[in-house]
Amino acid sequence: xxxxxxxxxxxxxxxxxxxxxxxxxxxxxxxxPANCQLTRxxxxxxxxxxxxxxxxxxxxxVEFDGALTGRAVLSFDEAFANHVEDELGVGAxxxxxxxxxxxxxxxxxxxxxxxxxxxxxxxxRLEDEHRVVxxxxxxxxxxxxxxxxxxxxxxxxxCRFAVLPDVESFGSYVTExxxxxxxxxxxxxxxxxxxxxxxxxxxxxxxxxxxATLVESHVDFVPVERVPSLLDDAAxxxxxxxxxxxxxxxxxILFDETEPGAVAELxxxxxxxxxxxxxxxxxxxxxITASGFIDQWANALDxxxxxxxxxxxxxxGRAVLDTVAAAYGERADTIAVVNATITLxxxxxxxxxxxxxxxxxxxxxxxxxxxxxxxxEES
Amino acid sequence: xxxxxxxxxxxxxxxxxxxxxxxxxxxxxAIAVRDARSGAGGLLHxxxxxxxxxxxxxxxxxxxxxxxxxxxxLRLGASPSSLTAKLAGGSTMLDLSIGDSVGSxxxxxxxxxxxxxxxxxxxxxxxxxxxxxxxxxxxxGDVTIDRVDAEVHVI
Numbered sequence: 001x002x003x004x005x006x007x008x009x010x011x012x013x014x015x016x017x018x019x020x021x022x023x024x025x026x027x028x029x030x031x032x033p034a035n036c037q038l039t040r041x042x043x044x045x046x047x048x049x050x051x052x053x054x055x056x057x058x059x060x061x062v063e064f065d066g067a068l069t070g071r072a073v074l075s076f077d078e079a080f081a082n083h084v085e086d087e088l089g090v091g092a093x094x095x096x097x098x099x100x101x102x103x104x105x106x107x108x109x110x111x112x113x114x115x116x117x118x119x120x121x122x123x124x125r126l127e128d129e130h131r132v133v134x135x136x137x138x139x140x141x142x143x144x145x146x147x148x149x150x151x152x153x154x155x156x157x158x159c160r161f162a163v164l165p166d167v168e169s170f171g172s173y174v175t176e177x178x179x180x181x182x183x184x185x186x187x188x189x190x191x192x193x194x195x196x197x198x199x200x201x202x203x204x205x206x207x208x209x210x211x212a213t214l215v216e217s218h219v220d221f222v223p224v225e226r227v228p229s230l231l232d233d234a235a236x237x238x239x240x241x242x243x244x245x246x247x248x249x250x251x252x253i254l255f256d257e258t259e260p261g262a263v264a265e266l267x268x269x270x271x272x273x274x275x276x277x278x279x280x281x282x283x284x285x286x287x288i289t290a291s292g293f294i295d296q297w298a299n300a301l302d303x304x305x306x307x308x309x310x311x312x313x314x315x316x317g318r319a320v321l322d323t324v325a326a327a328y329g330e331r332a333d334t335i336a337v338v339n340a341t342i343t344l345x346x347x348x349x350x351x352x353x354x355x356x357x358x359x360x361x362x363x364x365x366x367x368x369x370x371x372x373x374x375x376x377e378e379s
Numbered sequence: 380x381x382x383x384x385x386x387x388x389x390x391x392x393x394x395x396x397x398x399x400x401x402x403x404x405x406x407x408x409a410i411a412v413r414d415a416r417s418g419a420g421g422l423l424h425x426x427x428x429x430x431x432x433x434x435x436x437x438x439x440x441x442x443x444x445x446x447x448x449x450x451x452x453l454r455l456g457a458s459p460s461s462l463t464a465k466l467a468g469g470s471t472m473l474d475l476s477i478g479d480s481v482g483s484x485x486x487x488x489x490x491x492x493x494x495x496x497x498x499x500x501x502x503x504x505x506x507x508x509x510x511x512x513x514x515x516x517x518x519x520g521d522v523t524i525d526r527v528d529a530e531v532h533v534i
Contacts, residue, residue: 013435033380033382033383033390035383035384035385035388036385037383037385151383153380153381153382153383154380154381223436224426224439225385225386225387225426225436225439226386228386228403228405229385229386229403233402233403233512235527235528240473240475242475242476242477250475250477308476311472311473311474311475313472313473314527314528315405315472315509315510315527316402316403316510316512316527317403318402318403318405318510319402319403319404319405319470319472319509319510319511320405320472320473320510321403321405322386322403322404322405322406322407322426322510323405323406323470323472323473323475323481323482323510324473324475325386325426326405326406326407326426326427326478326481326482326485327406327473327475327477327478327481328477328478329426329427329439329478329481330427330478330481331477357477
């Protein structure tokens with residue numbers, strides 16, 4: 001029995017409304033315009049959950065129970081926390097109050113369509129990072145996370161508002177009736193992310209001779225208009241490919257340089273190498289890297305997937321993803337994105353975002369099933 | 380105050396000091412509309428040309444997003460006869476086999492929607508192959524366009 005991807009999309013869409021409602025509630029509380037800039041339903045390797053949630057100045061947990069059961073984990077950065085504390089003028093009490101307001105706003109949307117209500121518990125500061133993982137709902141090492149990123153006007157700060165629904169509660173939204181193993185099928189998609197990320201990491205290391213560190217990998221199900229927010233506005237140098245075969249997809253391999261010329265230095269040993277040479281080297285590296293993991297997808301179904309010639313880009317990360325999202329936007333409201341983040345030495349981070357065609361969701365699920373079966377045999 | 384506008388989003392203001400900003404415009408378009416007399420202005424960041432009937436997220440589309448934003452401007456006291464607009468975005472950054480010419484279709488849809496609403500288009504900076512970030516000051520009417528590796532441009 002298949003996972004109902006339309007139901008995942010519905011979950012993601014309802015969550016998107018919840019994230020916006022949470023932002024509106026915060027705006028009412030603080031008087032500062034607030035935006036919900038990213039919402040996504042993510043499948044995250046449980047061991048990497050803490051990394052996925054990002055570095056945090058302070059985390060607060062709010063449990064809730066009823067029509068939707070689980071907990072919210074709110075991660076505040078310092079700029080956001082300071083701004084809110086200044087505006088509300090209540091010192092350290094501000095963040096628990098914000099956590100309460102955001103969670104209430106979010107769950108209101110979920111309770112609206114259900115006869116059951118949702119009760120929320122008092123906010124609880126998370127002192128122990130391990131509790132994030134211990135409390136998460138996990139199937140086959142895959143955690144389900146619904147995340148909204150809330151920003152306030154006139155500050156660079158962000159609040160990452162992650163909802164970790166309990167397995168049963170989440171499953172009731174995304175599985176078809178009587179589907180005994182459907183949630184496991186969804187969890188299998190994490191294998192697509194982890195296998196791809198490991199392939200990318202090893203190919204990058206081999207091609208550059210630089211130590212590659214896999215930071216995290218996950219799968220997002222995200223409304224198309226939220227896709228650009230998966231990256232920031234920093235300049236990325238990279239290559240965009242299309243794959244064609246059993247699963248069509250768009251693959252973005254993007255390098256974020258902390259220092260200008262770092263990618264050219266890495267690939268060519270010369271930070272001042274001409275733009276043309278750097279462009280060619282990035283495209284070549286992208287091609288080999290993309291082929292490396294797409295071959296694994298193809299092998300899982302004993303078939304082949306072809307890769308197009310690359311489009312080179314050097315542009316703001318969000319503008320690149322905006323273009324991909326708009327291209328898919330006329331065909332689907334919600335799409336899956338397979339993500340990997342790899343660091344290459346101290347100065348270069350590689351982000352790989354793969355967008356399987358929404359029409360090929362069943363084939364992607366078949367790949368996930370086979371990769372999960374392979375992983376199970378190996379362990 | 381800086382007011383952020385997300386993707387498939389619009390914001391309006393009548394605050395003299397406000398600047399509306401949106402980033403990550405690839406094939407999307409930003410439409411800035413203002414009434415110089417009332418000081419009200421709004422910025423729309425739309426992703427696709429036209430809605431096919433009623434939709435959950437009107438701001439995702441140029442036509443329904445502009446309708447919604449203009450209604451909000453009128454509620455702020457703007458006069459329909461004195462609205463003017465500026466337009467940016469709609470690039471073709473990638474050569475993809477999907478989403479045929481979304482950027483240029485977005486620009487055409489914006490020009491059409493503004494003409495249908497009888498809003499004069501004062502200036503535009505569209506097309507090309509690079510992304511844009513846009514800031515709009517409703518009080519001055521300036522739309523400032525920022526690109527990676529390029530000079531800031533004001534229309």
